[in-house]
Amino acid sequence: MMENQEQQEFYPMPRIGDQAPDFTAMTTKGQIKFSDYAKDKWVVLFSHPADFTPVCTTEMSGFATRKKEFDELNTELVGLSIDSIHAHLGWVSNVKEKTGVYFDFPIIADLDMSVSKKYGMLQPNEAETAAVRAVFFIDPSKKIRLIMYYPLNVGRNMDEILRALKALQVSDSHKVALPLDWTPGQQVIVPPPKTLEEMEARNKETGIDRIDFYLSKKDLKL
Ligand code: BEZ
Numbered sequence: 001m002m003e004n005q006e007q008q009e010f011y012p013m014p015r016i017g018d019q020a021p022d023f024t025a026m027t028t029k030g031q032i033k034f035s036d037y038a039k040d041k042w043v044v045l046f047s048h049p050a051d052f053t054p055v056c057t058t059e060m061s062g063f064a065t066r067k068k069e070f071d072e073l074n075t076e077l078v079g080l081s082i083d084s085i086h087a088h089l090g091w092v093s094n095v096k097e098k099t100g101v102y103f104d105f106p107i108i109a110d111l112d113m114s115v116s117k118k119y120g121m122l123q124p125n126e127a128e129t130a131a132v133r134a135v136f137f138i139d140p141s142k143k144i145r146l147i148m149y150y151p152l153n154v155g156r157n158m159d160e161i162l163r164a165l166k167a168l169q170v171s172d173s174h175k176v177a178l179p180l181d182w183t184p185g186q187q188v189i190v191p192p193p194k195t196l197e198e199m200e201a202r203n204k205e206t207g208i209d210r211i212d213f214y215l216s217k218k219d220l221k222l
Pocket of ligand 1: 049050053054055056057130152153
């Protein structure tokens with residue numbers, strides 16, 4: 001544990017709306033240059049603290065067993081940890097042998113921590129040499145759209161990762177907002193009016209559930 005926060009190296013924290021930092025890295029599926037990778041697709045880029053550890057094994061298995069759902073959402077998975085490619089290969093084959101689950105997506109071997117540092121995955125007061133559990137939702141234009149950070153000792157929730165990804169895509173394609181706990185099939189929020197004219201039009205609109213001019217919901221056929 002470092003004693004003085006001011007003495008710590010400063011790592012930038014990417015923000016929602018930023019272009020995803022570019023990198024070239026070795027993965028379990030060969031070298032990737034991120035800006036050329038998964039063109040026209042969404043990417044869920046996620047880090048885990050270490051190979052051959054229990055929580056990480058459950059999380060990676062969760063991504064692997066639900067990969068088809070990510071495929072259906074036009075989304076590529078990319079994992080990362082600060083381990084060697086040999087550790088990754090050993091872990092992937094060990095999990096396959098012991099459980100039958102195969103991590104069929106690239107996992108970055110970020111031994112020099114260059115990608116972890118660019119993405120703010122290194123949070124020294126939580127762990128100095130391991131990446132925290134970060135998830136970056138990156139759209140096809142390579143813009144960061146949503147970020148999750150979890151500590152070392154709490155695993156992520158795969159339902160929430162998939163729900164958030166679907167919500168981002170529905171929000172983009174239908175120009176709507178999604179309320180608390182939204183899941184596909186539930187009503188969506190119609191963007192509130194921005195002028196008095198739009199407000200008067202909204203008040204006369206039919207086919208929507210209008211609580212007041214600023215809060216209206218409608219059904220959406222997906
Ligand atoms: C785990 O995945 O179980 C784990 C990894 C690093 C620190 C603590 C837990």
